[in-house]
Amino acid sequence: MTVPVIGETSCGEAIGSSFQDAGRTCYYRGDFFHPDLYCVIASGDSMAPEIEDGDEIVCDPRVQPTHGDLVHYMIHGESAVKVYVVDNDAHIAQFVPYNSSDTFKTRTIRLDDEEAAELKIIKVVAVNKLKFNNKSARLKLIGRS
Incomplete structure (x- = not known):
């Protein structure tokens, strides 16, 4: 089955939503x-x-995300995937990145604040790996980049 690609999202610094490839789809094997x-x-390596x-990154708006899930969140025009x-x-x-550095920050939102009303959180249900032999990611993971 295929699902529509609706845009690009940050896996690094939060970005605004912009996408030029209308009509693109990806496979969902779930x-x-x-x-x-x-x-x-995904855009970035956080x-x-x-x-x-x-x-x-395939997302399911019908599933309620819980603590520890990978999610696609959107707020005030910014879009990102984090834990x-x-x-x-x-x-x-x-919203916490795997890779911590000055570039990749944790985003914190108070749930009792007006800002929380603007927050959309969607559970990630699948990731289609498009770079199967990513040596740089493996070396970075073991601290040998």
């Missing part, structure tokens, strides 16, 4: 196909090695 599934293309630049971390006691949601 068990729960429905017409609301969509795909975004989520490497699981998600690398150019990979296709969803919820602290209900502190009333915050955090």
Whole structure:
């Protein structure tokens, strides 16, 4: 089955949504196909090695994300894929990259703030790896880049 590619999303610094490839689709091999599934293309390497630049990320808006899920989040025109971390006691949601550096920051949003009303969080259900022999990602992972 195929799902529509709706845009590009950051896997690095948060970016605005822009996309020029109308009509593009990607494959979804999961068990729960429905017409609301969509795909975004990864831009950046903050989520490497699981998600690398150019990979296709399939998202399901019908599934409620929970603590620890990979999510595609959107707020105020910014779009990114990160790990969803919820602290209900502190009333915050955090979007955490795998790779920490000054370039890749954790985004924190107070859940009791007006800003939270603008937040959209969609669960990532599949990643289509498009770079099967990414030596640079493997070397970076073991600290030998």
